[in-house]
Amino acid sequence: MNxxxxxxxxxxxxxxxxxxxxxxKPLAEEIDEKEMFPIETVEKLxxxxxxxxxxxxxxxxxxxxxxxxTMAVEELSRVCATTGVIVSAHTSLGAVxxxxxxxxxxxxxxxxxxxxxxxxxxxxxxxxxxGTDAAAQQTTAILEGDYYILNGSKIFITNAGYAxxxxxxxxxxxxxxxxxxxxxxxxAETEGFKIGKxxxxxxxxxxxxxELIFENCKIPKENLLGKEGKGFGIAMKTLxxxxxxxxxxxxxxxxxxxxxxxxxxxxxKQFGKPISYFQxxxxxxxxxxxxxxxxxxxxxxxxxxxxxxxxxSKDAAMAKLYASEVAMEIxxxxxxxHGGYGYTREYAVERMMRDAKITEIYEGTSEVQxxxxxxxxLR
Amino acid sequence: xxxxxxIKQVPDTTEVKLDPKTGTLIRDGVPSIINPDDKxxxxxxxxxxxxxxxxxxVLTMGxxxxxxxxxxxxxxxxDRAILLTDRAFAGADTWATSxxxxxxxxxxxxxxxxAGRQAIDGDTAQVGPQIAEHLKLPQVSYVEGLKVEGSSLIxxxxxxxxxxxxxxxxxxLITTLKExxxxxxxxxxxxxxxxxxxxxxxxNLKDIEVDHSNLGLKGSPTKVKKSFTKxxxxxxxxxxxxxxxxxxxxxxxxxxxxxx
Numbered sequence: 160m161n162x163x164x165x166x167x168x169x170x171x172x173x174x175x176x177x178x179x180x181x182x183x184k185p186l187a188e189e190i191d192e193k194e195m196f197p198i199e200t201v202e203k204l205x206x207x208x209x210x211x212x213x214x215x216x217x218x219x220x221x222x223x224x225x226x227x228x229t230m231a232v233e234e235l236s237r238v239c240a241t242t243g244v245i246v247s248a249h250t251s252l253g254a255v256x257x258x259x260x261x262x263x264x265x266x267x268x269x270x271x272x273x274x275x276x277x278x279x280x281x282x283x284x285x286x287x288x289x290g291t292d293a294a295a296q297q298t299t300a301i302l303e304g305d306y307y308i309l310n311g312s313k314i315f316i317t318n319a320g321y322a323x324x325x326x327x328x329x330x331x332x333x334x335x336x337x338x339x340x341x342x343x344x345x346x347a348e349t350e351g352f353k354i355g356k357x358x359x360x361x362x363x364x365x366x367x368x369x370e371l372i373f374e375n376c377k378i379p380k381e382n383l384l385g386k387e388g389k390g391f392g393i394a395m396k397t398l399x400x401x402x403x404x405x406x407x408x409x410x411x412x413x414x415x416x417x418x419x420x421x422x423x424x425x426x427x428k429q430f431g432k433p434i435s436y437f438q439x440x441x442x443x444x445x446x447x448x449x450x451x452x453x454x455x456x457x458x459x460x461x462x463x464x465x466x467x468x469x470x471x472s473k474d475a476a477m478a479k480l481y482a483s484e485v486a487m488e489i490x491x492x493x494x495x496x497h498g499g500y501g502y503t504r505e506y507a508v509e510r511m512m513r514d515a516k517i518t519e520i521y522e523g524t525s526e527v528q529x530x531x532x533x534x535x536x537l538r
Numbered sequence: 539x540x541x542x543x544x545i546k547q548v549p550d551t552t553e554v555k556l557d558p559k560t561g562t563l564i565r566d567g568v569p570s571i572i573n574p575d576d577k578x579x580x581x582x583x584x585x586x587x588x589x590x591x592x593x594x595x596v597l598t599m600g601x602x603x604x605x606x607x608x609x610x611x612x613x614x615x616x617d618r619a620i621l622l623t624d625r626a627f628a629g630a631d632t633w634a635t636s637x638x639x640x641x642x643x644x645x646x647x648x649x650x651x652x653a654g655r656q657a658i659d660g661d662t663a664q665v666g667p668q669i670a671e672h673l674k675l676p677q678v679s680y681v682e683g684l685k686v687e688g689s690s691l692i693x694x695x696x697x698x699x700x701x702x703x704x705x706x707x708x709x710x711l712i713t714t715l716k717e718x719x720x721x722x723x724x725x726x727x728x729x730x731x732x733x734x735x736x737x738x739x740x741x742n743l744k745d746i747e748v749d750h751s752n753l754g755l756k757g758s759p760t761k762v763k764k765s766f767t768k769x770x771x772x773x774x775x776x777x778x779x780x781x782x783x784x785x786x787x788x789x790x791x792x793x794x795x796x797x798x
Contacts, residue, residue: 167733170609174724208726221727222734231726 162456171227175234178207184238190365191241191510196321197365200242204276209235209246211274214258218266219274225400225462229407233458236411237418240514241365243411247404248317248366249273252522253280256326256397257344260385269324269344281322282401283313283371284394291527293328294337294391298373300329307331307343307383309376312355315521319369320354323347326397327371328390340390344382351376362513399472400465401522406458406478409486409518413451416486416493416511420444423497423506434496443496447489454482473535480528483518490515539592539686539708541583542646543616544639544653544666545576547600547607551658556767572607575654579714581721582684583652584615590686593617595646599627599638605738612732613724619736620646624743629755632660636668637757641748642741643673650691651711655680666713678704679713 164172182203190197204210212228214220221227228250236243254273257265272278289295298311309329316325325345332339345352355370385393421444424435434440457478464471490512494501501508519525549568557564572580586592596611598604599622608619622642630638643651651673653666663679670677682701683694693712695702706712724732743753751757777787792798 165733166606166609167729170606170613170724170729170733171726174613174726174729178723206725207723208728212726216727221725222730223726227726227730 168226168230171223172230172234174207175231178203178209179234179238179242183235183242187239187241187507188504188510190239191362192364192504194359194364196367197239197242197245198321201245201276201279201321204242204246206276208276210249210276210279211254212250214254214270214274218258219271225403225465226459229403229458229462232404232407233411233414233455236408237415239365240408240412240511241363243408244317244363244366244405247401247408248282249280249322251401251404252282252397253318253322253324253326255400256282256342256384256393259396260342260393261344262381264381265344265384273324278323279318279321281316281318281325282397283316283325283327284398285313285315286311287314291524293394294340296328296330296340298327298329299333300331300341300343300378302331302380305380306377307341307380309343309345309351309373309378311373313371315358315368316371317366317368317521319371320357320367325371326384327373328394329373331387331390335388337391338388340394341387342384342390342393343378344384345373345376345378346382349376349378361516362510363517398522399475402475402479402528403458403461403465403471405518405522406454406461406475406482409479409482409515410451410454410458412511412515412518413447413454413482413486413489416490416508416515417444417447417451419507419511420447420493420496423500427498427500440496443492447492450485451489454478454485457481473532476523476528476531479518479523480525480532483515484525486515486518487512539586539590539650540595540646540648541586541592541650541652542595542597542643542648543576543580543583543611544651544669545580545596545598545607545611546573546654546657547571547598547604548573548657548659558767570603570606572610573654573657573659574716575656575658575714577654577721578716578718579652579654579712580611580614580616581719582714583650584722585719586684586686587615587617595620595648597639597642597646598622599630599635599642601628608738609729609732610724612736613728614722615725615728618739620739620741622741622746626743626750626753629758630753631758631760632662632664632668633759634753634755634757636665636672637748637752638746639665640669640672641746643669645746649708651675651709653711653713655713655715663713666711670711673711676706676710677712678706678710681712681714682718684712684718 208221211220212223216222232243232247257270273280300307300309327343327345330339331341351374353372355372358368424440427434461471461474461478464474493508494512500506547570549565550571554568555564583594587594594616595618596616597620656663678693680696681693682696685692690705690707693704695704
């Protein structure tokens with residue numbers, strides 16, 4: 160067993176940190192305040208290869224793996240959770256399904272530009288009445304000649320409006336339940352495809368979260384991803400991988416909150432000395448750091464298992480369940496240790512606490528993660 | 539165009555502390571970086587690669603761990619990396635260093651050699667110019683701007699209060715300032731290639747032709763007799779005043795000491 164990062168991973172971490180500190184952190188407050196999608200940051204992420212980390216060079220990627228990708232999402236989220244989720248949704252949800260389930264033609268046409276970052280990816284499963292009960296899909300795709308005709312809508316879609324390529328789940332056979340769900344690659348330019356309402360959110364405000372509307376969208380038959388009726392499995396496997404990305408995002412948020420708190424408690428004086436001199440502060444910090452480290456081990460292990468082709472569904476669920484709950488707990492404690500100042504926009508922990516909450520909800524709520532973990536125990 | 543960029547791995551002096559007893563740098567636990575002036579030289583070379591398709595070789599002399607600096611250069615986009623390392627090279631001053639680097643450069647094709655102005659752990663600004671002398675090349679130091687014009691370079695050579703525009707024919711050597719540009723980051727794919735696809739060529743004493751009396755500590759005419767931290771002569775004086783008053787006091791004090 161070896162817990163050390165390789166020389167390559169150490170250098171990647173150095174790049175991620177430097178990039179995050181210099182290019183991402185200075186904008187974090189503004190993109191939150193103005194609910195602004197950070198297009199210029201995304202362009203820089205593209206230039207330095209952040210948008211295709213786990214894909215082979217032959218498909219336009221950086222030639223890395225899930226661990227390298229996980230570390231990137233962690234370091235970006237440490238300074239800005241919005242930037243972290245843009246990369247995570249693009250990579251795990253938009254590009255990975257094409258890499259794992261696409262035909263060679265689909266990979267050439269859609270994965271290569273996504274991995275190069277020339278195009279942005281997104282994923283649509285959730286509907287107004289199909290959240291945790293993802294099988295209750297209402298969107299339909301009916302085969303007519305060489306096209307599937309897509310009708311319906313999706314909600315809460317990350318990167319919506321900015322993405323060029325969407326992976327969309329729809330019912331091709333309503334009578335067949337989950338076996339009637341199929342996955343499609345949908346081009347943003349498709350006629351009848353519209354972006355609906357943009358959500359006003361508690362956190363990750365720079366991330367675009369919108370409704371997708373499909374009105375008689377003609378999807379070429381060759382854009383069916385995998386086989387007809389296999390969409391639910393594709394969605395579930397995609398979310399297994401996506402959970403590692405969100406777990407990494409949660410981990411990064413928690414670490415960022417701890418970093419901010421460690422500097423704050425050394426500066427802030429009460430009763431004539433820095434509050435870091437008080438044992439309550441010290442014990443809180445110790446608990447926070449310990450939980451973050453435990454979360455990190457779970458997250459990296461899940462990514463490692465994915466890289467080494469081991470089953471990782473349970474590991475990803477555990478990583479996401481734990482890391483997201485740790486993120487919520489640590490950011491809440493960070494605000495508490497900042498006192499009144501922590502409740503204001505003057506300090507980053509206020510934003511971090513708002514950003515943390517979503518990690519317990521999207522790409523499977525904590526309750527869904529518990530279903531996945533217990534199903535593995537009880538099977 | 540073939541470009542050789544000479545780089546040095548140095549401790550990040552923004553994070554380094556001095557041992558008050560010995561006056562030497564405490565290097566333990568201090569991160570190592572590519573010397574900033576050298577990194578800007580590398581960026582200038584990589585820009586020429588982007589624009590003209592230049593081939594960029596990075597060269598460093600140092601211990602085995604200097605390999606990390608070369609990998610970083612590869613990850614930024616350099617094509618080839620050579621590490622000159624041998625116990626015989628150890629303890630070299632600027633003379634021995636430039637003799638060794640010049641001997642290595644003699645074995646590589648080049649049109650342009652770029653060295654950083656000076657290293658932040660020594661500040662001598664001697665190695666680049668000495669290499670040019672050994673190789674009998676024209677040299678332009680303190681370069682902050684560079685344009686290619688046929689087989690010549692138009693260089694902006696910066697002084698404290700003015701600059702010269704110098705035209706020089708290649709092959710030549712230039713030393714660059716960190717103010718010249720903002721070096722690019724490594725890329726994710728570049729790092730992965732630097733570790734998985736590319737190799738660091740390791741050259742030892744036997745790989746270069748050099749007068750052995752010019753090598754390492756023995757070949758170094760410079761002897762450091764003592765280094766120490768400059769002591770504080772008098773206690774400072776603290777004024778708690780507004781900014782206007784503060785500016786006035788500063789000007790007065792500077793005049794008093796004939797500084798302005």
